[in-house]
Amino acid sequence: MNPPRLLLVEDDPALAELLEFRFRAEGYGVSVTSDGDEALLLAAEEIPDLVILDWMIEGTSGIEVCRRLRRDKATAHVPIIMLTARGAEDDMIRGLETGADDYLTKPFSPRELIARVSAIMRRIRPAxxxxxxxxxxxxxxxxxxxxxxxxxxxxxxxxxxxxxxxxxxxxxxxxxxxxxxxxxxxxxxxxxxxxxxxxxxxxxxxxxxxxxxxxxxxxxxxxxxxxxx
Amino acid sequence: MNPPRLLLVEDDPALAELLEFRFRAEGYGVSVTSDGDEALLLAAEEIPDLVILDWMIEGTSGIEVCRRLRRDKATAHVPIIMLTARGAEDDMIRGLETGADDYLTKPFSPRELIARVSAIMRRIRPAxxxxxxxxxxxxxxxxxxxxxxxxxxxxxxxxxxxxxxxxxxxxxxxxxxxxxxxxxxxxxxxxxxxxxxxxxxxxxxxxxxxxxxxxxxxxxxxxxxxxxx
DNA sequence: CGTTTTTGTGACAAATATTTGACAGCGACG
DNA sequence: CGTCGCTGTCAAATATTTGTCACAAAAACG
Known part of the structure; x- marks a missing residue:
């Protein structure tokens, strides 16, 4: 239970590695995958405290992953932060409506993402x-x-x-x-x-x-x- | 259960009116003010379920309002969405660090704000x-x-x-x-x-x-x- | 109205699930 | 080394639920 666990679903290896490093430095446990289907498996297995979900990924699409996470009772309440390409406002809105809790448009600063993650963590696990x-x-x-x-x-x-x-x-x-x-x-x-x-x-x-x-x-x-x- | 209440702190009368109208249509109870000090009074009086807070307002500044809302035990856990001018990323980060839960840069679409508000509501009051x-x-x-x-x-x-x-x-x-x-x-x-x-x-x-x-x-x-x- | 069909009810034993007390292993600590 | 507190497991003791019956009650029908 102790360190809060993130599930990072990200295509770009460089970005994924950077984020993983930064989040680990912040004291999070991080699982990374680039594939939508694998993400669902991972999420079901070790229910994370928060999911960071790139919109454009291999396998099952981001929105579908989001929808399925919401549908599965075990992960229905896990907060989801989406990452979308700049300007894809419709994607964003559809995402929020599907059950994502937040989103960020690329490119973003890691610092900003971290700030958002901890804002959500504060709410989810105030302890x-x-x-x-x-x-x-x-x-x-x-x-x-x-x-x-x-x-x-x-x-x-x-x-x-x-x-x-x-x-x-x-x-x-x-x-x-x-x-x-x-x-x-x-x-x-x-x-x-x-x-x-x-x-x-x-x-x-x-x-x-x-x-x-x-x-x-x-x-x-x-x-x-x-x-x- | 009674409808969720929003406190909208916004300078621009036109925007304020538009948002109030839209949120009422969504079934929210809305209180509006353009002044930071009045916002604090209103918040203390009728503790809202969520605060939408413009960064640039009269009276006490947005960040100060945010800080004080967090400090008062009664409102410490009320989610806050900040509205900032485009490009003020530092403001945004300071805001999130101060305790805001989310932010939006102007200009934004009302639909987007509504999507975010309901995403947060879903998290806070699943009921x-x-x-x-x-x-x-x-x-x-x-x-x-x-x-x-x-x-x-x-x-x-x-x-x-x-x-x-x-x-x-x-x-x-x-x-x-x-x-x-x-x-x-x-x-x-x-x-x-x-x-x-x-x-x-x-x-x-x-x-x-x-x-x-x-x-x-x-x-x-x-x-x-x-x-x- | 008498007969037939369908549904409501109380009882009950079997099946399931939970609570509880006991116990042995383990590691920390004096 | 002995003691103490914490853990994970068991098994016995309880508690609750479940599927069926048999029969009562109600409704449909000629």
Missing amino acids: LAGELVNVGDLTLDATAHRVTRRGQVISLGPTEFRLLKFFMEHPGRVFSRGQLLDAVWGTDSDIELRTVDVHIRRLRKGIEQEGAPDPVRTVRSAGYALEAV | LAGELVNVGDLTLDATAHRVTRRGQVISLGPTEFRLLKFFMEHPGRVFSRGQLLDAVWGTDSDIELRTVDVHIRRLRKGIEQEGAPDPVRTVRSAGYALEAV
Whole structure:
């Protein structure tokens, strides 16, 4: 989970390499591909936090990749930044309507792209920007590694902390055990799905308080969610 | 839910009026001001869902407004779209670093701005961007796995949930038991047709409410349909 | 009205899913 | 080295859902 992951879909090898280097320097994990179909595979496999998508790529076209990412439930909420050629305003609008969150026309300065990416990251994963995240009566301070409920400090184990953090970054949404495993343990862990249940239990036990309702909702046959209210 | 509210901070009366008109047509509530200080007052008073902020305005400057909006806890998380003059890339970058979420250089097409606004809205308040399905007094939020009727949360078993979801995606249409089995249980299930009846009953029981009519219509010798009550 | 067809209902056992307590392995740390 | 906290797995205990029945109720039909 920890470093935010980008998926960069870019044709031009020089640009791709430059951007990859710059983003890694910013502390992002970066996957790169030049091919639309491969992009979809990668996205499905290791759900990224953000996709940077060139409009003109090999294989499946940019707009199609965008559409499919949106259609797949697992990636439906991943922000997408499109890169288009200067002057292709119609492409841009179609892209935004298809579900992209932002776009940039080439040529652009890497600095500008980075600024945009972090603007989006701040919104998507505020905890990474050192901000306090609030959900219901819970408060999470990522930099201080501290959780508070109704003013009371809560102490959680590392895994429970990451789990709660992930939930708090997506309040209300239901995640399957598999998704939680990917997000909290990492994509390449071969851990039993049931283990998630156990950690959910530990999380619940950790944050339970006299007279306070359990904010972790079990959605039978689907997964778990952190109650938005 | 009430319509999303925009705060438009724009100097140019003609542009302001045009945008206000367009956004109202899109279903947004719009407050307009040309003055930076007034913008801050308005924002504090009726916290908007999004701010569109011209860089060059009277009173407090755009960047200062941006900074202060971010500093005030109540408005710290409200997305901001900046409008800057063409070529002021540095302004733009400073803006994004100050906490703006997006920017547009003038001149821009209203359509483009609208596309961006709804892209952001989709991200911020997914509930407003059509992720909610509404039929009559029923509301279904697929990502939260939640059904609401007249504001009351309804709890349904997995199958009933899928059944209702399917109905809500095709409101008014009549489906035979066989079609429902295919759609909700899967094409390769060898389940008694009558089982559908039982689940329809469970669905009805789940969503029934004091003084509310039953939206599930039985069509004798044909099947069932969900009506918009 | 009696008969036939179709749908609504309550009950229930089997199947599924989740919760919980226990436990052994591991690594950090004194 | 011993202790302690954290992890991942299990399996038993619970809880919930599911598909079917049998029968009641309702509707269609002659």
